[in-house]
Amino acid sequence: MATLLPPPKRVKLTHGTAQIPEKLAEPVEVAPTIVVQFVNEDDGQPLGPAVSLPADLAREGLEGLVNNLKGSADDPVPFAFHVPLPSPAQAKATDEQSTKPAPTRLAVTTNILADVLKNPLNTYTTEDVLAIHCTPQSIFRVRPATRCSSTLTGHSSPILCASFSPTGRLMATGSGDMTCRLWNLDSETPWATLAGHKGWVLCVEWEARERVLATGGHDGHVRLWDPVKGVAIGDAMKGHTKWITSLAWEPIHINPKSPRLASSSKDGTVRVWDPTNRRMEYALSGHTAAVNVVRWGGVGKGVLYTAGSDRIIRVWDADGGKLLYTLKDHAHWVTTLALSTDFVLRTGPFDHTGKKPSSDEEAQAMALARYTEMTKSHPEVMISGSDDHTLFLWNLFPSTRDSTSDGSSMTNESAKVNGKVKPVARLLGHQSQVSHVAFSPDGRWAASAGFDRSIRIWEGRTGKYVSTLRGHIAPVYRLTWSIDSRYLVSASKDSTLKIWSLKTNKMHTDLPGHTDEVYCVDFVADKIVSGGRDGAVKIWRH
Secondary structure, three states, X not given: OOOOOOOOOOOOEEOOEEOOOHHHHOOOOOOOEEEEEEEEOOOOOEOOOOEEEEOOOEHHHHHHHHHHHHOOOOOOOOEEEEEEOOHHHHHHHOOOOOOOOOOOEEEOOOEHHHHHHOOOOOOOOXXXXXEEEEEEOOOOOOOOOOEEEEEEOOOOOOEEEEEEOOOOOEEEEEEOOOEEEEEEOOOOEEEEEEEOOOOOEEEEEEOOOOOOEEEEEOOOOEEEEXXXXXXXXXXXXXXXXXXXXXXXEOOOOOOOOOXXXXXXXXXXXXXXXXXXXXXXXXXXXXXXXXXXXXXXEOOOOOEEEEEEOOOOEEEEEOOOOEEEEEEOOOOOOEEEEEEOOHHHHHHOXXXXXXXXXXXXXXXXXXXXXXXXXXXXXXXXXXXEEEOOOOEEEEOOOOOOOOOOOOOOOOOOHHHEEOOEEOOOEEEOOOOOOEEEEEEOOOOOEEEEEEOOOEEEEEEOOOOOEEEEEEOOOOOEEEEEEOOXXXXXXXXXXXXXXXXXXXXXXXXXXXXXXXXXXXXEEEEEOOEEEEEEOOOOEEEEEO
């Protein structure tokens, strides 16, 4: 006997109209498709033809597609993605505070639908061709610190400065107890105590081959130390009449055998020293007030950047001390300078691979290769920060990326407009004095810290505003970047360190532990070292 199926249920009729069940009435949301043009962030060129994609394709899928377009699917490269905001959207995004800069980009961290199409700042629709800018990231990753692994005592006064050695094996800290201490970061133990200054140790600076450490003190003396033996190299180099504010070594790719040292002082001068003969080569005396910072750039045969309380930035040819530029755009003391090449100049021939040079020639070749690669597509640029609440981005040598061989003048007329040097951009937004500015190791980003308790991120090549990082409840004193340029660390008067993610432009980790203000911080490999008013050196790691 055949099986009989039950008759279908009768559809209920209400006033002659069939009622549709609620589950069938709900529409199924389907993600829209959008036409995307992937663009290389370095040169602005398209990576391939425009493609049509579902708007909810995850960021990882975008990364795989870009690697296919670039032919690197077998050895994929990580990318960061963003969409530039058109100017009308920027105008709408400006809030009631007219001084607050509007965002200039939208980062794609989840997918296009969530981060771009549904973002209230965006004016793009599915009818537009969406240009997504692709920025290659470091192929290695730094693990952000999450805990304090060591607290090292020894200093009896506040720690005023700190700096990793180029290889990351040693750490130097200067203190108000008139000593500099070296710490072994492999074992996280004290290495040596360097005593000799007759005042506070205000600045420490490593020679880029890690052979010599220089310190500057409140006594106006510059001292050199052997970091391996932990002893002084000769007597103090004297000449300044007031305390030392900053130190800078000559880059290794210019002088690998015996690089010179520049020191700036409260006495308004900058002195260039020959450490081998322990004598002063020449003094730069153009400033009319305290010189707050000196930087030694890698352009040509070397360039010295100096900034002072006379509101002026001066640029000098380091091969003799000839004045090249006088920049007078700031309205108050200029307290901080940063170069886009700071990281490669500071670490010289040493990179993340750990290879060490066996000779001066090899060290010079390795350092020059790193500097050339860094400035291959974009020249060395500078950012200056001031107590006038502003920063300026300068590109003073746009066509002299490579070292000059004939020793000719490096003055570049293309940096001038009507005979006056013009900055690339004026960076506005801080509501109080700027305390520190730092470029990321890859030069793509710049971060500035201020007494307004905020940190601001800028595009390192154009000066465009990216985002504001808020979380500190007191002035931010110091910034440092991870070697992969993915994380930023800030030190503040509120006694905390904070790690910020450049992927999300938000705080990644809060690191409390110090009992007073944190004056200095540095980041190398996967370790962070900090020091401050409590006199303790803290090492933070994953």
